[in-house]
Amino acid sequence: MRELLLLDQLSKLVLEIRRAGQTKELLDQLSELESKIEREGQMQELLDQLHKLVENLLLESMKNDYIANEQEDIHREAMKIRERLVQLRKKLFDQNTEGYRESTEALGVVNNNLQTALNRINNLTEFFGNTARLVAALDKLIQAGVSAV
Amino acid sequence: MKFHCHRIWVVLVLVTIVIDGCKGGVNRLSEPVGKFRIATEGTIDVAQPYITELNQVERSLRFTEAFADPNMDVDGKFLSPIFAPEGIRARLDCFATISLYARRLAEVADSSTGKKLRTNTESLGASLKDLGSRIESITGDKTINSYAGPVSALIGFIGELWVQNERKKALETAIKDAAPQVNKILCLLESDLKMAHQGRTEVLLTRYNELRLVYNRKKATLGDAERRERLNELERLANQYEQLMSFPPQDVIIEMKRAHEAMVRTAEDLDKIETFRDFVDAVEVFAMRVQQAQAVFSSFRDAY
Numbered sequence: 379m380r381e382l383l384l385l386d387q388l389s390k391l392v393l394e395i396r397r398a399g400q401t402k403e404l405l406d407q408l409s410e411l412e413s414k415i416e417r418e419g420q421m422q423e424l425l426d427q428l429h430k431l432v433e434n435l436l437l438e439s440m441k442n443d444y445i446a447n448e449q450e451d452i453h454r455e456a457m458k459i460r461e462r463l464v465q466l467r468k469k470l471f472d473q474n475t476e477g478y479r480e481s482t483e484a485l486g487v488v489n490n491n492l493q494t495a496l497n498r499i500n501n502l503t504e505f506f507g508n509t510a511r512l513v514a515a516l517d518k519l520i521q522a523g524v525s526a527v
Numbered sequence: 528m529k530f531h532c533h534r535i536w537v538v539l540v541l542v543t544i545v546i547d548g549c550k551g552g553v554n555r556l557s558e559p560v561g562k563f564r565i566a567t568e569g570t571i572d573v574a575q576p577y578i579t580e581l582n583q584v585e586r587s588l589r590f591t592e593a594f595a596d597p598n599m600d601v602d603g604k605f606l607s608p609i610f611a612p613e614g615i616r617a618r619l620d621c622f623a624t625i626s627l628y629a630r631r632l633a634e635v636a637d638s639s640t641g642k643k644l645r646t647n648t649e650s651l652g653a654s655l656k657d658l659g660s661r662i663e664s665i666t667g668d669k670t671i672n673s674y675a676g677p678v679s680a681l682i683g684f685i686g687e688l689w690v691q692n693e694r695k696k697a698l699e700t701a702i703k704d705a706a707p708q709v710n711k712i713l714c715l716l717e718s719d720l721k722m723a724h725q726g727r728t729e730v731l732l733t734r735y736n737e738l739r740l741v742y743n744r745k746k747a748t749l750g751d752a753e754r755r756e757r758l759n760e761l762e763r764l765a766n767q768y769e770q771l772m773s774f775p776p777q778d779v780i781i782e783m784k785r786a787h788e789a790m791v792r793t794a795e796d797l798d799k800i801e802t803f804r805d806f807v808d809a810v811e812v813f814a815m816r817v818q819q820a821q822a823v824f825s826s827f828r829d830a831y
């Protein structure tokens with residue numbers, strides 16, 4: 379919630395700083411917020427908040443309150459923040475990759491065990507089918523033998 | 528001999544009671560686990576493009592920016608992927624493994640396995656009976672024929688009992704062993720899909736805004752045909768954005784998590800009817816959510 383409020387303030391700040399042409403100040407503040415939230419292990423929350431900020435800025439830039447040049451400026455600010463956001467996403471994506479690898483390997487062992495159980499079940503089923511055919515063949519053989527005698 | 532035959536029939540009755548007691552729990556899993564498998568495959572259908580197209584989505588934005596800004600050069604950045612291809616590959620491998628897991632669970636839970644076994648043992652019983660009759664006609668000995676029927680039935684029942692127990696044991700063990708891994712994968716996937724969905728909505732909104740700004744800047748100089756074309760594109764992007772916002776794909780994963788948790792609880796005690804009912808309900812909701820997602824996503828596979 380605290381972070382949400384901070385980002386709401388930042389969202390307003392974006393517009394103010396844009397008017398004064400102080401993009402660097404905004405990005406510095408964003409960096410500070412990013413590292414603070416990352417330190418607290420709230421990466422997902424940070425991504426959610428930055429996503430909301432980018433979306434809000436893009437929607438803001440579509441308002442008729444601004445002249446065309448101002449709209450383009452707000453759009454560009456949103457894109458700068460989005461660039462940072464994409465880098466954070468890439469970081470999270472790479473972090474998650476190892477988790478997928480480990481889980482895939484462990485689940486593969488379960489799959490092999492399931493296949494072994496399936497083979498055992500199918501083998502028994504097939505065994506009875508094969509034995510039935512064998513007995514039927516034996517019966518025919520005896521019948522043929524009796525006829526021959 | 529009559530005494531022996533009676534004993535066999537008593538054993539048969541006892542075995543039948545035991546089988547009926549234990550096969551209900553395993554056999555009734557057949558349908559919900561089968562549905563879980565179909566819904567899992569549907570989930571992968573929905574999730575996979577979000578992962579495989581991560582880089583294409585970002586790239587499409589770069590090209591839109593290049594269109595909007597005539598001074599921008601197209602350089603190597605347009606080609607190089609943002610999200611590592613080996614990371615995408617790890618996720619695709621994971622999809623294949625989880626799909627195989629759901630398929631094998633469904634195969635073990637499949638109640639027709641028991642039916643097939645019974646058909647084969649009945650066939651064995653018939654063959655033994657024929658053989659017994661044949662030997663009786665040759666030797667006059669009635670022993671074989673009188674035992675053939677009950678013995679083959681006993682083999683069938685014991686075989687079925689063995690199969691039911693194997694299936695039960697395999698399902699309980701697999702579901703229990705896989706649970707932590709499946710939970711972890713679903714959490715990762717939920718996070719990935721949320722991220723990919725947010726990325727897609729931003730890209731759609733950005734593309735819409737870029738093209739809108741260009742349109743507004745140039746509209747007075749455009750002919751009617753080009754104006755129409757550009758407005759159509761803006762309309763298409765606006766519609767796609769609205770659709771995308773209406774159905775976040777991670778919602779499917781949330782339902783899959785619930786269905787999976789219910790399956791794990793059911794596997795802890797296959798004979799407990801309350802947990803089984805919860806599982807059936809959770810799978811129904813999961814399957815319905817997947818169907819909704821498939822309907823929505825099939826209408827805008829190129830929505831970026």
